[in-house]
Amino acid sequence: MLKLYFAPGACSMASHIVLEENGEPYEQHSVNLGGGEQRTETYLKMNPQGRVPLLRLDSGEYLAENTAILPYLGKRFGLWPNDALAEAKALSLIGFFAASVHPAHAHVGRPERYTPDANAHASIKETGLKTFHGYLTQIDGMLSGREWLSDKYSVLDPYGLVFYTWGVRRELPMGELKNYTAFKDRMKARPAVAKVLEQEKIKV
Numbered sequence: 001m002l003k004l005y006f007a008p009g010a011c012s013m014a015s016h017i018v019l020e021e022n023g024e025p026y027e028q029h030s031v032n033l034g035g036g037e038q039r040t041e042t043y044l045k046m047n048p049q050g051r052v053p054l055l056r057l058d059s060g061e062y063l064a065e066n067t068a069i070l071p072y073l074g075k076r077f078g079l080w081p082n083d084a085l086a087e088a089k090a091l092s093l094i095g096f097f098a099a100s101v102h103p104a105h106a107h108v109g110r111p112e113r114y115t116p117d118a119n120a121h122a123s124i125k126e127t128g129l130k131t132f133h134g135y136l137t138q139i140d141g142m143l144s145g146r147e148w149l150s151d152k153y154s155v156l157d158p159y160g161l162v163f164y165t166w167g168v169r170r171e172l173p174m175g176e177l178k179n180y181t182a183f184k185d186r187m188k189a190r191p192a193v194a195k196v197l198e199q200e201k202i203k204v
């Protein structure tokens with residue numbers, strides 16, 4: 001059985017939603033990030049990066065990184081594009097999310113990761129927030145005239161929702177992003193999404 005290591009409100013919410021969408025039984029472990037559980041010896045043995053999400057596979061092996069976990073779950077559950085070009089586009093978007101959008105937000109939440117100079121933290125946060133907002137605006141553009149981030153609902157959509165919730169958390173004017181907001185409402189209407197938002201106590 002699969003087991004997901006996640007933390008409420010973190011990027012692991014994407015995998016959490018995908019597992020709930022599927023309905024296949026799985027185990028969960030809520031990692032106490034605030035308490036530093038991700039840096040314990042036990043956790044680092046499973047994921048040396050000390051991050052969530054982490055997926056324990058049926059074999060007992062561990063898989064880390066959204067860029068690997070989401071395509072794996074997507075292929076297993078039929079939430080991944082079939083043809084070569086659509087798959088390449090999905091990988092392109094997952095790469096953009098993981099390598100650009102997520103790190104921009106990390107500058108807001110974790111400025112100490114980028115410099116030990118506390119005097120520079122406010123400026124790192126401010127620049128990170130502007131960059132993050134710019135990326136959310138790009139995502140809004142991608143959703144123009146379409147329901148989902150790929151041709152049909154896929155693992156990209158829960159990942160896209162994560163960044164919307166982070167925009168709300170950072171008090172960005174998310175309502176101005178009309179396509180993204182309509183997408184968020186479509187997501188909320190899905191029972192699996194509503195269940196995970198409730199469990200993780202996320203208000204959007």
Ligand SMILES: N[C@@H](CCC(=O)N[C@@H](CS)C(=O)NCC(=O)O)C(=O)O
Nearest residue numbers: 010011033050051052053065066098
């Ligand atoms: N590249 C990783 C990043 C994962 C990541 O940064 N997760 C955050 C939560 S959103 C985390 O575990 N943070 C704990 C920490 O930094 O100590 C991925 O996309 O899976």
